[in-house]
Amino acid sequence: MNPKNRSLTLLAALMALASVGAAAPAKPQTVSAWVTSADQSRLLARQDDVAFKAKQQALDVHIDVDPAQRFQTMVGFGASITDASAWLIQQRMSEAQRKALLSELFGRGPGGIGFDFARLTIGASDFSRAHYSFNDLPAGQTDIALKGFSIEPNRLDVLPVIKAALAINPGLQVMASPWSAPGWMKSGDSLVKGSLKPEMYGVFSDYLLRYVDAYAAEGVPIFALTLQNEPHFEPDDYPGMRVDPAARAAVIGQHLGPLLAKRENEQKRKTKLFDWDHNWDQAESPLAVLADPVARPFVAGVAWHCYAGDVAAQTLVHDAHPDKEVWFTECSGGEWAPEWRKTLPWMMSNLVIGGTRGWAKGVLMWNLALDENYGPHLGGCKDCRGVVTINSKTGAVTRNIEYYALAHASKFVRAGAQRIASTAAVAGLETVAFRNADDGSVALIVSNGSAQAKRFSVAAGGQKNFVYVLPRESVATFTWPGRP
Incomplete structure (x- = not known):
């Protein structure tokens, strides 16, 4: 080949290579x-x-x-399916309305916000239409063998709703908390006020295990329990029970913890146990339980509420016990804070952002749904707001501040995600x-x-x-x- 032609051919090849590189920015x-x-x-x-x-x-x-x-690896975001929430969804909505709402809340389709985490009450809370446990007896009677135990009070509303949510999202993680032991297990022989009698520590543990097994038999696995909702608070008009740190450590270390461990070994079904389930302002209480060498191995994590103190308490306890999980399990919006310009940033700062930066694997609001009158409830909070409001006459749904605060995380952060x-x-x-x-x-x-x-x-x-x-x-x- 002519040397001049060879040079021209080489130049053309180089230009072609350059153009290929330039054509794909x-x-x-x-x-x-x-x-x-x-x-x-x-x-x-x-x-x-x-x-x-x-x-x-x-x-x-x-x-x-x-x-x-x-x-931390996330489980997800969601709310509590209280008796009030379940009753409204099951009894005050048409089938089409109910299906649409549950698909929106628990689904991951285009219109879903993907709740992956929920909480149930073991017996009544203030957001129930009657005060009850799963083993109520006339005053003065006892049932140590729990022969009268039954989850019948949940069959009309709570079980159908949680089953429907699981059908939409089979990965939904469900935890549960008692507001009170049956009255006959307590000082005062009442669901309202009082403390757990020491001689009933084992029986109450059996009661909680019966609940877990009864729900499992219904196809609703309970992945975690707390021993008591807000154990330092004795409300005077709805079920509650004081369980101080020494008592919680005794129940967990000597009774409930070993029972759950035995169940896991025999049935290969694990139910975690979280301590505290109360406010940020008393971090010394879960720290006292975790300081107990017998109870500590059975405690998987610490659960927190928002009503007093600062979210920094979560990090304080996590840093003291980095092997224990952190969970945020209750906060309610209400008409005491109706202004979006204040409440939306507060919820983001303290719950969605602060809660997860404070190591929470899951974040829950309180009632999933309440009606236009902030109920139904029997005692307790008179102006709490649900994640959604359901009109008790028409079934129409209003999405509240809490809905949008949660949805900004739940819609985009899937179970198994890691905070980065x-x-x-x-x-x-x-x-x-x-x-x-x-x-x-x-x-x-x-x-x-x-x-x-x-x-x-x-x-x-x-x-x-x-x-x-x-x-x-x-x-x-x-x-x-x-x-x-």
């Missing part, structure tokens, strides 16, 4: 965004997509997300981030509790950034694909 990574604002102009509303851009500079207000730093590192707080913004286990996708939740819109940048595991403007007193969830 890296495609920007797309970020999906959903926003809820306190003025309710946007309610879990899908926004225009944004994109990570390699040459986009980080702003002064900047959030870093690092998927390589991983923390993100900038905790910057310029009035608070964040938490998760990586889903099944496909590696990332969900970043950002709450703006300030009275001004905030413009910020986000980087994830590299030099690329996206920029977003979040309205005042609002929350956004951003998602983007990742590697499984």
Whole structure:
């Protein structure tokens, strides 16, 4: 070949290779965004997509997300299916209304918000239409063998609703808590007030195990129990029971813990046991139980409520006992806090963001549903708000602040996801981030509790950034694909 032609051919080949490289620039990574604002102009509303851009500079207000730093594995988000919630769903909604609502709450289809976690009451709470246990007796009588035990009071409403939720989401994790032992096991012989008699520690443990087995026989596995709801509180008009740390340690270490361990060995069915199930303000109480060397091995984790104290208590106890799980199991909205501009940021800061940054594997609100009169209830809270309100005459559903606060996590963070590192707080913004286990996708939740819109940048595991403007007193969830 002519040397000149050979040179021209080589030059053409090099130009062709260069053009191939230039023809396939890296495609920007797309970020999906959903926003809820306190003025309710946007309610879990899908926004225009944004994109990570390699040459986009980080702003002064900047959030870093690092998927390589991983923390607790999530079970999920949800609420309690109280007697009141179950009765409204089962008795005050048509079949079509009921199916639509449960599919929305527990489903993961396009219209679902994907609750993966629920709580039941073992017997009555204040949100029941009657005060009862599963083994009630006339005053002065006892039933040590529990021959009269029956979950019959739950067959009309609670069991059908929880079974329907499980049919929609078979992975739903269900825990349960008693508000009181049967009255005959207590000082005062009443469901209201009183403490558990020491001679009844074993019988009460048997009672709780009977409940777990009875629900399992109905196809409803109980993955976790607490010994007592709010054990430092004795309400005067609905079931409750004081169980101080020494008593809880004795019941757990000498009775209920060994019974659950034996059941696991014999039946290969594990039910975890959580201590406390009460407020952030008395961290010394679960710490006292965990200091008991006999009880501690049987305690899987500590459960928390929001009504007093600070969410930082969760981290305090976790740091003292990093082998024990953290769970957030109750907080109620109510008409004492009706303003979206205050309540939405508070719930994000303390429950969804603060709760999970404080190591919680699951986050629960209190009543899944209440009616237009904040009931039905018998004693207790007179203005509590459900995650949804069901009109007791028409079955119509109103989605409340609590619904949107939870949905910004539950819709995008699936069971098995891990919390990952993100900038905790910057310029009035608070964040938490998760990586889903099944496909590696990332969900970043950002709450703006300030009275001004905030413009910020986000980087994830590299030099690329996206920029977003979040309205005042609002929350956004951003998602983007990742590697499984």
